[in-house]
Amino acid sequence: MVIRQISRRRFLQTGLCGLAAGAGLSLPLMLEPLPARALTHIRPPGALDAHAFDAACIRCGLCVEACPYDTLRLFDFDGSTQGGTPYFIAREVPCEMCPDIPCLQACPTGALDPGLDEINDATMGVAALSHPGLCNSYVGNSFCDRCVRACPLQGQAITLVIGPTPMGGLFTPVVDPDVCTGCGKCEHDCIAPSAAIRVVPRHV
Ligand code: SF4
Ligand code: SF4
Ligand code: SF4
Known part of the structure; x- marks a missing residue:
């Protein structure tokens, strides 16, 4: 398992910005209703x-x-x-x-x-912790790194970042959108009843 320690500010930036940047979507576009x-x-x-x-x-x-x-x-x-x-x-x-x-x-x-x-150069989609309130590590219910361990590019596409979260947890799965292929193994293996980490397609 790969754990990185970064500042709270950096942690917030990466956690919130990865989805839009990685999917090649501007924030206004992301707010448009999509099928x-x-x-x-x-x-x-x-x-x-x-x-x-x-x-x-x-x-x-x-x-x-x-x-x-x-x-x-x-x-x-x-x-x-x-x-x-x-x-x-x-x-x-x-x-x-x-x-x-x-x-x-x-x-x-x-x-x-x-x-x-x-x-490893595929760009099917990009993952992000889009529903952090469902993530056990992020809310501090328990330690979980299932998404990180599921990733074929563990430590490159996704890492578990240590640092206090706004929801009382200590760990956040953070995706590098430049490396993530969008394979979806992290989303598939997430133990939350509906996944906390999800992949947004790049091509559909
Ligand atoms: S979508 Fe695939 S490559 Fe991207 S973080 Fe999840 S498991 Fe890793
Ligand atoms: S699992 Fe299926 S979709 Fe993915 S690379 Fe292999 S053949 Fe293609
Ligand atoms: S269904 Fe489309 S993408 Fe799939 S093999 Fe046929 S032409 Fe290619």
């Missing part, structure tokens, strides 16, 4: 930006078939631009960050960019 699935449905690794992806994806489902963890599903063909395209929901089945990226290898159109050859 519910835009906050939970994450594209596979290597997905092009939203409009390019919707244009390039031929809805063949080969990425879904190739995924050894049954992470991926296809949107229903509901007449929307996203109908038939692949996604996953981190809380249900996260991406296991396969080194050989079989979903991408299977994609025949480049909707999943073949230029991504290192899974």
Whole structure:
């Protein structure tokens, strides 16, 4: 487990700013209402930006078939631009960050960019402690580092920062949005009944 000690001021800054910065969203944009699935449905690794992806994806489902963890599903063909395209929901089945990226290898159109050859460089989404009141460590109920231990990039994408929190705790999971891939393993493993740490998609 990786624990870092930083100042209270720095701790507050990182805890609050990571989500917006990492998702590439300005604060005003984050305050705009978004479709519910835009906050939970994450594209596979290597997905092009939203409009390019919707244009390039031929809805063949080969990425879904190739995924050894049954992470991926296809949107229903509901007449929307996203109908038939692949996604996953981190809380249900996260991406296991396969080194050989079989979903991408299977994609025949480049909707999943073949230029991504290192899974650690994927930018599926970005995690943040978006619901700190649900985090046992943050509110001081008990010590918990499940999200940190779940991360394939532990100590790089996420660290447990020690320092007093506004809710009476002593530890805060802090995500580096420049390193986080958005795999969702932290959100999946969070022991809170509804996750305290959540991934915002970058591409849907
Ligand atoms: S990297 Fe592996 S686990 Fe993740 S979506 Fe692709 S095939 Fe599935
Ligand atoms: S393999 Fe590529 S083209 Fe086929 S559904 Fe997946 S992303 Fe779309
Ligand atoms: S989504 Fe969570 S588990 Fe995955 S890389 Fe980011 S911090 Fe780590």
